[in-house]
Amino acid sequence: xxxxxxxxxxxxxxxxxxxxxxxxxxxxxxxxxxxxxxxxxxxxxxxxxxxxxxxxxxxxxxxxxxxxxxxxxxxxxxxxxxxxxxxxxxxxxxxxxxxxxxxxxxxxxxxxxxxxxx
Numbered sequence: 001x002x003x004x005x006x007x008x009x010x011x012x013x014x015x016x017x018x019x020x021x022x023x024x025x026x027x028x029x030x031x032x033x034x035x036x037x038x039x040x041x042x043x044x045x046x047x048x049x050x051x052x053x054x055x056x057x058x059x060x061x062x063x064x065x066x067x068x069x070x071x072x073x074x075x076x077x078x079x080x081x082x083x084x085x086x087x088x089x090x091x092x093x094x095x096x097x098x099x100x101x102x103x104x105x106x107x108x109x110x111x112x113x114x115x116x117x118x
Contacts, residue, residue, distance in 0.1 A: 023099055024051045038074050040109035048102060048118075057102055057118040063091065065113040074110045088115055 027047035101117040
């Protein structure tokens, strides 16, 4: 009875062409490098390194945000980040809802923020 109340489903048998996937725990690695003489800061989901089901998530969604208020080297000001960072976090949560996407990378470089899911 409690399972019905709280939405717990029984494990169903897999059909012939179905696969049961356990999504990997997100783990972040910070990567800093230069591209075209400009600094780039990227947060990569290293939890995907051993993930075997990447072909099932073969599409990619990229969102690119152009910054307006900059400090040196094309990086965003703190004021700009105070607006964009919470927006990016909310967008990430919405896109991953229901297990339909996996976070891949968040990259800040040359007046832009690029977010990628697979």
